Amino acid sequence: MRNVHEMSEYTIGEAAEILGVTPRTLRHWETKGLLVPGWRTTSDYRLYTEDDLQTGFAIVVYKSAGLPLADIASLLEESSAKSRIDRLKRQREVLSAQLDTVHTMITHLDEIIAQQREQEITMEEIKKVFGDDMPGYQEEAEQRWGHTKEWAQSQEVQKGMTLEDWQRVKAEQDDFVAALASASDNGVKPGSAEAEELVARHRAQIGQWYDVSTAKQVLIARMYVADPRWEETYKGHAPYLLELIEEHARREGLDLEHIEWG
Structure with a gap:
C-alpha cells in the first residue's frame, strides 16, 4: 500500500x-x-x-x-459545535442508561449462579442413593481413568445432575438388574431379541456418561466379572451379562480375542 x-x-x-x-x-x-x-x-x-x-x-x-x-x-x-455537543451528550445519557441495565442484568445473573451452586448435589446426598462406598468407588475410578476423555465426559455430565437425576440413575440400574436376573432365570438365550434388548439397555446406561462402542461395552462387562464388587451389583449375573454382550459383539463381527478400547 x-x-x-x-x-x-x-x-x-x-x-x-x-x-x-x-x-x-x-x-x-x-x-x-x-x-x-x-x-x-x-x-x-x-x-x-x-x-x-x-x-x-x-x-x-x-x-x-x-x-x-x-x-x-x-x-x-450540524454547523454549530454546541448542537453537536448537545446531541453527543444525549447519546452519553443513553449509553449510561444501557450501562445501568447491563449492571442490573449481571447482578441478577450472579444471584442465579449462586442459587444454582446451592442446589449442586453433594457427595453425602449421593451416598444416600448409592451407599456409603460411593466416595471410595469415585476416588478409585479417578485414579484409574482420571486421565481419559471418558472420565472428563462423565464429570461434565455429573456437574449438571440434581438429586432427582441420581435417583433416576439408581432406579434404572435396579430395574436393569432385576430384568437381567429374570432373563437369566428364564433361560433367555444370548442373541435373542430379549437378550439384545438387555444389551442395548446396558449400553444406554453407560452411554449417558460417555461415548461407548461395542468394544468398550465388552471390556466393561469383562471388568464386571473380574471385580467381585460388580458381581454383587449385578446379583451374581455379571457372567451372564458378559455372555449376552459378547454374543452381540460377535454378531457385529468383532474379534473377541483381540478387543481394544475404542
Missing part, C-alpha cells in the same frame, strides 16, 4: 484499510449519504480525498459511541 503522506486521493480499498472498515461498509455509507467520495475516475472508480477520510474517521468515532447512522448524518450536517 502507498504511504498515506504521499497521496491525496485513495481508492475504496485503501480508504477502507485506513479507516479500519470494509469496502462494503463504505458503499453502504455512500448510499446513506454519509460519505460520498469526492472524486471518480474516468472508469467510475471511487476516489476518496483527505477531507473524505476526515469525515470517515468521524463516522467511525460516532458509531463506536453507539450512534445510529441517522443521528450520525445529522451530526455531520
Whole structure:
C-alpha cells in the first residue's frame, strides 16, 4: 500500500484499510449519504480525498459511541459545535442508561449462579442413593481413568445432575438388574431379541456418561466379572451379562480375542 503522506486521493480499498472498515461498509455509507467520495475516475472508480477520510474517521468515532447512522448524518450536517455537543451528550445519557441495565442484568445473573451452586448435589446426598462406598468407588475410578476423555465426559455430565437425576440413575440400574436376573432365570438365550434388548439397555446406561462402542461395552462387562464388587451389583449375573454382550459383539463381527478400547 502507498504511504498515506504521499497521496491525496485513495481508492475504496485503501480508504477502507485506513479507516479500519470494509469496502462494503463504505458503499453502504455512500448510499446513506454519509460519505460520498469526492472524486471518480474516468472508469467510475471511487476516489476518496483527505477531507473524505476526515469525515470517515468521524463516522467511525460516532458509531463506536453507539450512534445510529441517522443521528450520525445529522451530526455531520450540524454547523454549530454546541448542537453537536448537545446531541453527543444525549447519546452519553443513553449509553449510561444501557450501562445501568447491563449492571442490573449481571447482578441478577450472579444471584442465579449462586442459587444454582446451592442446589449442586453433594457427595453425602449421593451416598444416600448409592451407599456409603460411593466416595471410595469415585476416588478409585479417578485414579484409574482420571486421565481419559471418558472420565472428563462423565464429570461434565455429573456437574449438571440434581438429586432427582441420581435417583433416576439408581432406579434404572435396579430395574436393569432385576430384568437381567429374570432373563437369566428364564433361560433367555444370548442373541435373542430379549437378550439384545438387555444389551442395548446396558449400553444406554453407560452411554449417558460417555461415548461407548461395542468394544468398550465388552471390556466393561469383562471388568464386571473380574471385580467381585460388580458381581454383587449385578446379583451374581455379571457372567451372564458378559455372555449376552459378547454374543452381540460377535454378531457385529468383532474379534473377541483381540478387543481394544475404542
